[in-house]
Amino acid sequence: MLARALERIRPAVRALRPYVVGAPRQAPVKLNQNENPFDWPEPIKARLWERVRALPWNRYPDEYPVELTRALARHMGLDAGQVLVGHGSNELMYLVLGAVVRPGVRVLVPEPTFALYSKLVRYYEGELLSVPLREDGSFDVEAIRAALRGHEPDLLVLVSPNSPTAHRLLQAEIGQLAAEAPGLVLVDEAYAEFSDQPSAIGLLGAHPNLLVLRTLSKAAALAGVRIGYLVGARELIEELYKAKLPFAISAWDEAIALLALEESAWIAEQIARICAERDRLRDALSRIPGVEVWPSWTNFVIFRTPLPAPVLFRELAQRGVLVRDISDYPRMEGFLRVSVGTPQENDRFLEALREVVGAGGRQVGDHAKTRGER
Numbered sequence: 002m003l004a005r006a007l008e009r010i011r012p013a014v015r016a017l018r019p020y021v022v023g024a025p026r027q028a029p030v031k032l033n034q035n036e037n038p039f040d041w042p043e044p045i046k047a048r049l050w051e052r053v054r055a056l057p058w059n060r061y062p063d064e065y066p067v068e069l070t071r072a073l074a075r076h077m078g079l080d081a082g083q084v085l086v087g088h089g090s091n092e093l094m095y096l097v098l099g100a101v102v103r104p105g106v107r108v109l110v111p112e113p114t115f116a117l118y119s120k121l122v123r124y125y126e127g128e129l130l131s132v133p134l135r136e137d138g139s140f141d142v143e144a145i146r147a148a149l150r151g152h153e154p155d156l157l158v159l160v161s162p163n164s165p166t167a168h169r170l171l172q173a174e175i176g177q178l179a180a181e182a183p184g185l186v187l188v189d190e191a192y193a194e195f196s197d198q199p200s201a202i203g204l205l206g207a208h209p210n211l212l213v214l215r216t217l218s219k220a221a222a223l224a225g226v227r228i229g230y231l232v233g234a235r236e237l238i239e240e241l242y243k244a245k246l247p248f249a250i251s252a253w254d255e256a257i258a259l260l261a262l263e264e265s266a267w268i269a270e271q272i273a274r275i276c277a278e279r280d281r282l283r284d285a286l287s288r289i290p291g292v293e294v295w296p297s298w299t300n301f302v303i304f305r306t307p308l309p310a311p312v313l314f315r316e317l318a319q320r321g322v323l324v325r326d327i328s329d330y331p332r333m334e335g336f337l338r339v340s341v342g343t344p345q346e347n348d349r350f351l352e353a354l355r356e357v358v359g360a361g362g363r364q365v366g367d368h369a370k371t372r373g374e375r
């Protein structure tokens with residue numbers, strides 16, 4: 002009976018694996034999920050709590066959060082009809098790919114990148130076309146252009162700045178790719194606030210095939226609240242609304258996000274602090290003998306050492322520092338990713354790393370080799 006029930010689940014779904022971070026929820030120094038290390042200050046939280054208390058909890062929110070959509074549009078100088086708010090940008094990835102992908106539809110993705118995109122192509126049974134990034138993690142624009150000409154994909158996904166490599170495309174390069182793409186181009190800008198490039202939102206007027214995905218999870222320090230938004234041509238957004246899950250944004254979510262927009266000066270301050278800390282972290286990493294560190298236009302840094310990544314991950318975890326082992330992404334062997342934390346957290350990470358890679362590094366590495374670990 003159970004076997005027959007299971008057979009009713011699409012094979013494409015049964016072949017997937019659930020998305021799990023696979024790490025403890027807490028650690029003395031938690032630098033594994035690219036979160037903003039600075040939580041909202043208590044006085045702002047208190048004001049917010051007053052607003053949430055004043056809401057009627059027994060009533061449904063709007064089907065789609067009208068006030069927040071308008072506020073975001075005003076913030077970007079766009080029309081409200083060009084904005085669609087989702088329960089985190091993850092929900093909007095499901096929305097866009099669900100609206101576009103079906104068997105026979107081709108999706109081009111420069112990889113390695115955020116794993117949810119390839120998973121969604123498989124979930125919706127499309128055809129995934131992957132273009133490798135360059136050896137140094139930068140985007141190979143010529144290879145993407147050649148793939149656009151050669152495969153004519155229905156959708157091109159650009160995560161810029163990219164996770165996990167921390168590189169970004171120039172705005173002009175995104176414009177060129179949008180001009181040459183035969184289909185839609187989705188630009189995921191989860192880390193845009195930490196980049197030196199202007200947002201692809203500025204290209205929307207010239208390229209109506211562009212959709213830009215943003216989130217309040219990173220720069221706005223609201224990962225726990227779950228708000229993302231999609232921006233594009235009014236006609237495209239109108240179609241996507243038809244597939245949107247209604248009531249996904251609670252009245253609480255909306256109130257919090259609205260307050261965050263009012264407090265954009267606080268957000269800007271934290272972005273500046275994070276970028277300064279990122280540059281300090283990169284500099285300090287580059288001074289540790291044996292450590293290779295890549296440039297970053299995000300709120301995280303990736304690096305490798307002569308030690309196998311799982312060994313280094315474990316040694317850091319034993320010292321209370323949680324980072325992300327990204328060595329199982331294609332062509333990322335040996336690499337780990339560390340989110341930019343508070344100055345104190347970054348110092349504790351650097352101290353632990355020096356301890357493992359420095360004096361103890363050889364011992365730990367030899368020990369790992371004899372046990373046959375990567």
Ligand SMILES: Cc1ncc(COP(=O)(O)O)c(C=O)c1O
Pocket residue numbers: 034035088089090091092115160163164189191215216217218224227228229
């Ligand atoms: C590339 C990318 N997009 C989006 C997100 C965040 O999604 P959400 O807005 O659902 O928090 C992340 C988070 O790690 C990410 O790395």
